[in-house]
Amino acid sequence: MTLAVFFPFLIAALAAWLGPRLGRRTGYVAAAAFLPALLLIPELLRMPGAVPALEVTRWVPTLDLNLAFRGDGFSLLFAALIGVIGTLASLYSVAYLSERERFGRFYSYLLCFGGSMLGLVLTDNLVALFGFWEMTSVTSFLLIGLWHTRSAARDGAVKAFLVSALGGLALLAAVALIALGGGSTSLSGLDVGALRESAYFTPALLLTLLAAFTKSAQLPFHLWLPTAMEAPTPVSAFLHSATMVKAGVVLVAKFGLIFGGAALWSGIIVPVGLATLVWGAWLALRQTDLKALLAYSTVSQLGLLMSLYGLADAEGRFAATAHLLNHAAFKAALFFVVGIIDHETGTREIPLLGGLRRALPVTFAAALLAAMSMAGLPPLGGFISKELFYEAMLHQGPLFLAVAVAGSALTFAYSFRLLRVFLGTPRAPAGAEPHEAPPGLTLPAAGLALTALVFGVLPGTAEALTRTAQSALNFGDYDGYLSLWHGVTPALLATLLTWALGAVLVWQARGMRALGRRLTPRVNANTVYYGLTQTVNVFSSWLIARTQGLPLPDQLRIMLAAAALMAGYAVWRAPQVFYPIGTLPLGVLPVAALLIAGAVGVLLSRGRLTAVIVTGLTGFGSAAAFLAFRAPDLALTQLLVEAVTVILFLLAFRYLPGVRDLPRTRGRYVFDVAIAGLAGVGITLLVLSSVRFLAPPISPYYLEYSYKGGGGKNVVNVLLVDFRGFDTLGEITVVGMVALAVLSLVRLGKPGRPRRTPDDTADLPARRRP
Amino acid sequence: METLFAVIIGLLVAAGVFLVLSRVIVRVVLGLTFISYAANLAILTVAGLREVSPPLLTLPGPYMDPLPQALILTAIVIGFATTALLLTVALRAYQVAGHDDVEAFGDNLARDPDAHDGSFADPEHQSPDRPDVEDMQDDEPAPAPAGGRP
Numbered sequence: 018m019t020l021a022v023f024f025p026f027l028i029a030a031l032a033a034w035l036g037p038r039l040g041r042r043t044g045y046v047a048a049a050a051f052l053p054a055l056l057l058i059p060e061l062l063r064m065p066g067a068v069p070a071l072e073v074t075r076w077v078p079t080l081d082l083n084l085a086f087r088g089d090g091f092s093l094l095f096a097a098l099i100g101v102i103g104t105l106a107s108l109y110s111v112a113y114l115s116e117r118e119r120f121g122r123f124y125s126y127l128l129c130f131g132g133s134m135l136g137l138v139l140t141d142n143l144v145a146l147f148g149f150w151e152m153t154s155v156t157s158f159l160l161i162g163l164w165h166t167r168s169a170a171r172d173g174a175v176k177a178f179l180v181s182a183l184g185g186l187a188l189l190a191a192v193a194l195i196a197l198g199g200g201s202t203s204l205s206g207l208d209v210g211a212l213r214e215s216a217y218f219t220p221a222l223l224l225t226l227l228a229a230f231t232k233s234a235q236l237p238f239h240l241w242l243p244t245a246m247e248a249p250t251p252v253s254a255f256l257h258s259a260t261m262v263k264a265g266v267v268l269v270a271k272f273g274l275i276f277g278g279a280a281l282w283s284g285i286i287v288p289v290g291l292a293t294l295v296w297g298a299w300l301a302l303r304q305t306d307l308k309a310l311l312a313y314s315t316v317s318q319l320g321l322l323m324s325l326y327g328l329a330d331a332e333g334r335f336a337a338t339a340h341l342l343n344h345a346a347f348k349a350a351l352f353f354v355v356g357i358i359d360h361e362t363g364t365r366e367i368p369l370l371g372g373l374r375r376a377l378p379v380t381f382a383a384a385l386l387a388a389m390s391m392a393g394l395p396p397l398g399g400f401i402s403k404e405l406f407y408e409a410m411l412h413q414g415p416l417f418l419a420v421a422v423a424g425s426a427l428t429f430a431y432s433f434r435l436l437r438v439f440l441g442t443p444r445a446p447a448g449a450e451p452h453e454a455p456p457g458l459t460l461p462a463a464g465l466a467l468t469a470l471v472f473g474v475l476p477g478t479a480e481a482l483t484r485t486a487q488s489a490l491n492f493g494d495y496d497g498y499l500s501l502w503h504g505v506t507p508a509l510l511a512t513l514l515t516w517a518l519g520a521v522l523v524w525q526a527r528g529m530r531a532l533g534r535r536l537t538p539r540v541n542a543n544t545v546y547y548g549l550t551q552t553v554n555v556f557s558s559w560l561i562a563r564t565q566g567l568p569l570p571d572q573l574r575i576m577l578a579a580a581a582l583m584a585g586y587a588v589w590r591a592p593q594v595f596y597p598i599g600t601l602p603l604g605v606l607p608v609a610a611l612l613i614a615g616a617v618g619v620l621l622s623r624g625r626l627t628a629v630i631v632t633g634l635t636g637f638g639s640a641a642a643f644l645a646f647r648a649p650d651l652a653l654t655q656l657l658v659e660a661v662t663v664i665l666f667l668l669a670f671r672y673l674p675g676v677r678d679l680p681r682t683r684g685r686y687v688f689d690v691a692i693a694g695l696a697g698v699g700i701t702l703l704v705l706s707s708v709r710f711l712a713p714p715i716s717p718y719y720l721e722y723s724y725k726g727g728g729g730k731n732v733v734n735v736l737l738v739d740f741r742g743f744d745t746l747g748e749i750t751v752v753g754m755v756a757l758a759v760l761s762l763v764r765l766g767k768p769g770r771p772r773r774t775p776d777d778t779a780d781l782p783a784r785r786r787p
Numbered sequence: 788m789e790t791l792f793a794v795i796i797g798l799l800v801a802a803g804v805f806l807v808l809s810r811v812i813v814r815v816v817l818g819l820t821f822i823s824y825a826a827n828l829a830i831l832t833v834a835g836l837r838e839v840s841p842p843l844l845t846l847p848g849p850y851m852d853p854l855p856q857a858l859i860l861t862a863i864v865i866g867f868a869t870t871a872l873l874l875t876v877a878l879r880a881y882q883v884a885g886h887d888d889v890e891a892f893g894d895n896l897a898r899d900p901d902a903h904d905g906s907f908a909d910p911e912h913q914s915p916d917r918p919d920v921e922d923m924q925d926d927e928p929a930p931a932p933a934g935g936r937p
Contacts, residue, residue: 568890569815570808577804601791612795612828616802616821625813632817635799639824642792643859646831647841647851651859655827658867662820669874673813673881681810689808697801700825704793707833714834716852723853724844732842732850736857748861755868759875 018086018139019072021053021096025103025132029125036121044111047124051107054100054135061093064485065493071141071205087141087205089489091338094482095138095267098342102255102349103131105461110251112457113356118249123163127252130156130261138267143192143202150188150232150264154181157261161248173244176546180241184231188268191224195275209275222276225268226285233265233319236293240542243312250359253308254352257315266319266341270326270334270490277329286327287413291420293320298427302434302522303533307355307365310435311348314391317428318344325409331495332412336405338490339483339499343390343398346469350387351435353462354380358438360458361451367434372443376451379459381439383466390469392432392519393425393512398472398479400512401499407508408497422515429519434526476500574685574692581695588702605645611638625673629666633659650733792832799825812877812887819873823866827859 028050035043060070069089076082088096107127114123133152140146155178162174192202198215199207212218229235234242242262246253256262269286276282297317304310322344325337357380358373359365374381390399403425410417445451453459472479476499487493503509522529564575615635622628636659643651681689719732719740727735737745799821806818834855840846842853881887 570810570890573808577808602788605788605791609791609795612824613798616799619817619821620802620805628813628817632820635821635824639828642828643831646836647839648831648856648859649841649843651831651856651863654860654863658863662867662870665871665874669878672878673887689805692808693801693805696804697797697799699797700800700829701793701797704796704829704832705790708789708793708835714852714854716854719853720842720844720848720850723842730844732844732853733856733860736853737860741857744861748864751865752868755872759871762875762879765879 018057018070018088018096019074019084021057021100022086022132022136022139024053025050025128025135029128029132032124032128033121036119036124040120041111041114041116041118043120043124044107047128048104048107050128051100051103051131054096054131055104057088057093057100058097060088061090061097061485062481064090064093065487069205069489082144082202083142084145085141085203086136086139088139089486091270091486091489092139094338094342094486095263096135098345099131099134099138102345103127105349105353105465106251106255109254109353109356109458109461110249112455113251113360114249123249126156126159126163127255130160130256134261134264137264141204143196143204146204147185147189147192150228151182151185153261153264154178154185157181157245157256160252160256161245163248163252167247169244170247173241173247177241177245179550180231180238184228184238184265187224187231188228191221191228194221194224199275204271207275212275213278218276218279219281222279222282225272225276226282229265229268229272229323230289231265232268233262233323234293234316235265235289235320235323236296237542237545239293239297239313239316240546242316243309246308246312250308250352250356253311254349254356257312257352262315262319263322263341266322266326266337269323270337273326273329273334274491283327283329287324287417290320290322290324290327291417291424293317294324294424295320295420295427298424298431299533302427302431302529305367307358307367307435307438308352310367310431311351311355314428314431315348317424318348318391321406321424325406328409328413331492332405332409332497334490334492335483335487335495335497336402336409338486338492339405339479340399340402342479342482343402343469343472346465346472347387347390347397347399350383350462350465350469351391353458353465354384354387357454357458357462358451361454362445362449364446364449367438369446370438370444371441372439373445373451374439375443376445377439377453379453379463383459383462384436384439386466386470387462388432388436390466390473392429393515396470396473396501398469398476400473401476401479401501404503404506404508404512405497405499407511408506411507411511418511422511422518425515426518426522429515430522430526430529433519433523473501574688577692577696581692581699584699584703585695588699605642608638608641608645611635611641614638625670629663629670633663636662648733650731788836789832792828792836796825796829796832799828810888810890812880812889815889816870816873816877820866820870823862823869827862827866830855830859830862 028046032043032047032050035046039046060067069087071088072086074084076084107124110123110127114120130153133149133156136149137146137153140149158174158178161177162170164170165174194217195207195212196202198212198217198221199209200211201207212221231238242257245257248256273282294317297313297315297320301310301313301317304313318340322337322340325333325340327333355365357377358370361377362370362373364370386397390397393399393403406425407418407421410421480499483499487495567575612635615631615633615638618631618634619628622631636655640652640655640659643649643655719736723732723735724730727739729735729739803818803821803825806814806821809815809818834852837851839849839851842850842856844850877887884891
C-alpha cells in the first residue's frame with residue numbers, strides 16, 4: 018500500500034522528465050503508475066473476511082507521526098477505483114490531448130494528484146490524512162489551471178483552491194481536536210468513547226462537516242466544481258467524477274463511524290445533501306454546455322451520496338457504497354463521451370449538436386448505457402442503487418422521499434437532455450465532420466459503460482464489491498441485497514412516479530427553460546464569491562496605497578505604536594511581575610551620571626561632532642559600568658570599540674553634511690516624545706521584571722569547567738572560544754560580511770574628493786539649496 | 788542598584804527611539820547606537836549586579852556570572868558592525884539622494900525635498916563633494932524618473 022501511494026509520485030518525476038522526450042506516449046508510462054494500486058484488487062476481493070492490513074513507516078516518532086496505511090475494505094475499494102479510473106484517464110488522454118500539450122507537466126500533475134488521492138483514502142494517520150487532503154487541493158489547482166493562459170482556467174483554479182483550502186484549514190482544526198479528544202492520531206486507534214465524552218466533539222464534528230462540504234461541493238460551496246471544468250476533459254473525468262470530489266464523501270463515510278451517533282451529524286448532512294441533490298440537478302438541467310451539465314450533475318450526485326452516508330446507519334452506508342460504484346462507472350464514462358464529442362465536433366454546446374448517433378455509433382451506445390444508469394433506468398446499475406436510495410429515504414419520512422423523488426426526476430430529465438445531442442437530425446458546427454473516434458478514446462468510455470450495464474444485469478458483481486466494505490463501514494448486519502426486482506415495493510412506486518415526472522419535464526422542456534430563467538436568483542454562491550474576492554482586492558489595494566511606501570520614520574512610528582499597544586496590554590494584564598529591588602550605592606552614581614549625560618546631551622546637541630562626542634560619553638559610561646560590575650573584558654572591548662566608532666564617524670563625516678536638525682511638525686514631535694517615553698518606560702519595566710532568576714543560573718558549570726575543560730582562568734574568554742566557539746565564529750563572520758558590505762558600498766559610489774575650501778568646516782548650519 | 792540601572796536603560800532607549808524617529812540620517816544611526824548600549828547594559832543588569840569578584844579564576848570567589856558577559860562581548864562587536872554598516876548605508880543614501888532627509892527618501896531615494904518645484908535630484912550618483920550650491924545649478928536639470936511621486 019505504501020508503494021501504491023508513493024509509486025505515482027515517483028513516476029510523476031519520471032514523467033516530468035520524459036514528457037518533452039516522449040510526447041503524448043508519456044501517457045503509457047503514466048498509466049503504469051497505477052499498477053501498484055491495481056495490484057490491491059486481489060486483496061480487495063478477499064476482503065469482507067480478511068483482516069485489514071496495516072503498514073507503518075515511522076516518520077517523526079516523537080510527534081507520533083507515522084506514515085501508516087490501513088487497507089480495510091472501504092479504503093481498498095476506493096484505491097482500486099482510483100487505480101482503474103486513473104489508468105483509463107491516462108490512456109484516454111494519450112489519444113485526447115493535442116500534440117502541442119506540455120505532457121511532462123500534465124502527466125506529473127495528474128500522477129501527483131492520483132498519489133495524493135490514494136494516500137488520502139489509504140492513510141490511517143490523521144495528520145497524514147490532512148496532508149494528503151491538502152495535496153489533492155494543490156494538485157487539483159495545478160490541473161485545473163493547466164491551460165493557465167486562459168483567464169477562465171485561472172479563475173477556476175483559484176476558486177477551487179480557495180474553497181477547498183478553506184475546508185482544508187477546517188480539517189486541520191478538526192484533526193487536531195479529534196486527536197486531542199481521542200488520544201491518538203491513528204484513525205483506527207482512536208478512543209471514540211473518550212472523544213464523544215470530550216468537549217471537542219461538537220466543534221470537531223462541525224469542522225469536519227465544513228471540510229467535507231467544501232471538498233465535495235455541497236451547497237453553498239458547489240460554486241467551484243463547475244468552473245473547475247476548465248481542466249482538460251480526461252482530468253475532469255478523473256478529478257471531478259470519480260475521485261477528488263469524493264474525498265469529502267470518503268471523509269463523511271469514514272468519520273461517520275466516529276460522529277455518526279450524534280443527531281447533529283445526520284441532522285446537518287442529510288438535509289444539505291438532499292438540497293444539493295435537487296439544486297444541482299435543477300442547475301444541470303439548465304446548462305447548454307455538456308461538460309457544465311455533467312459538472313452540476315456531479316454536484317447533485319455528490320449530494321445524494323452525502324445524504325446516504327450522512328444517515329450513518331447500515332442501510333445508508335450499503336446504498337451509498339453501491340451508488341458510489343455505479344456513479345464512478347457512469348460518470349467517468351459520460352465524461353469520456355463528452356470528451357469524444359468535443360474532440361470530434363469542436364464544440365460542447367447542446368443547441369449546436371444533434372443526430373450524432375449516426376456518426377458516432379459506439380460512442381452513442383456508451384453514452385446511452387451510462388446516461389440510462391444515471392437516470393436510474395433498468396437494467397442498469399443506477400436503477401438498483403436509486404431503489405436503495407428511495408428505500409433509505411422512505412425510512413426517514415415522506416418528506417425526505419418527496420425531495421429524493423424530485424431530485425431524481427430532474428436527474429432523469431437532464432440525462433435525457435444529454436442524450437439529445439445523439440438524437441434528431443444530424444447537426445454539427447460548420448467545418449466539423451464528426452466520425453467515430455479512435456479506439457483510444459472509445460474503449461475507456463465503452464468499458465466503463467459496459468461496467469454500468471454489468472452492475473445492473475448481474476447485480477451480484479456490484480453486490481460483491483459493495484460487500485467488501487462491510488466490515489470497514491459497519492454494515493455487515495444489513496440484510497439488503499442488490500437486485501433488479503424486489504417485488505412491488507414503495508420504492509418501486511416512487512420510481513414509477515419519478516419516471517412520470519421526468520417524462521413531463523422532458524416533454525415540457527421549453528416551459529422549464531422559461532421557468533428556469535424566471536427563477537434565477539439574483540444572489541447566488543458565485544456573486545457572493547466574486548463580491549468577496551473583489552472586496553478583498555479593493556481593500557488590500559487601498560491598504561497598500563496608504564501604508565506601504567511611507568517614509569521610514571512614519572513606518573517606524575506605526576511599528577513602535579503597535580509594540581507599545583501590545584506591551585501595554587501585557588503590562589495591564591500582569592502588573593504583579595515588577596519587583597523594584599536593590600539599594601542605591603553612591604559609588605555607581607558617577608557612572609549613572611555619565612550615561613544619562615550622554616543621552617541628554619545627544620538630544621540637545623546641534624553639531625554633528627558634538628553629537629558624536631556626546632554619544633561617546635554614554636559609550637565610556639557603559640565601559641565604566643562594565644568595570645564597576647566586574648566585567649573587565651567588556652570594559653576593555655567597549656573602550657576600543659568606542660574609539661573605533663568615533664574614528665568611523667569622523668571618516669564618514671567627511672562625506673556627510675552637518676547634523677542639521679530638520680524640524681518635525683508639532684503633532685509629530687509630541688507623538689515622538691510619547692513613543693520614546695513609552696519605549697523607555699516599557700524597557701525599564703521589562704528589565705525590572707526580568708531581574709529575578711526564574712531558574713538557577715547555569716554559570717557554575719562554566720566556572721567549574723573553565724579551567725578543567727578549557728584550560729583558561731579567564732572564564733569569559735574560555736566561554737567565547739571554547740564553550741561557545743561557534744557563536745564567536747558567527748560573530749567574526751558577521752563582522753567580515755559587514756566589512757565586505759561597507760567596502761562595496763563605498764566603492765560603488767564615486768570616490769569622494771576632500772573638501773578643498775579652508776572655511777568649509779564640518780559643523781556648518783544646515784545646507785539649504787535655494 | 789538594579790532599579791537605578793533599569794531606569795537608566797529606559798532613558799537610553801527613550802533617547803535612542805527619539806533619535807531614530809528624527810529626520811536626519813546621522814541621528815537615526817546615533818539612535819540605534821544608543822539602543823544597542825541599552826541592550827548591552829540590560830543583559831548585564833538582568834543577570835544581577837553583585838559586589839563579587841569578576842570571573843577570573845585567579846581571584847578568590849564567589850564570581851560574577853560569566854555567561855552574560857560573554858554574550859555582551861559578542862553583542863558589542865556585532866553592535867559596532869551594525870553601526871558601521873548603517874553609517875555606510877547612510878553615506879550611500881546621501882550620495883544617491885543628494886540629501887540626508889530620511890522622511891523624504893520615501894520609495895524613491897532620488898527625490899529632492901528642498902526643491903520647491905518638486906523636481907528630482909539626479910538619480911545617478913550625486914556626489915556630496917560638490918561643496919557649493921552654485922555647482923549644482925550648473926548641472927543640467929535632472930529628468931524626473933518615471934514612477935516617482937511628484
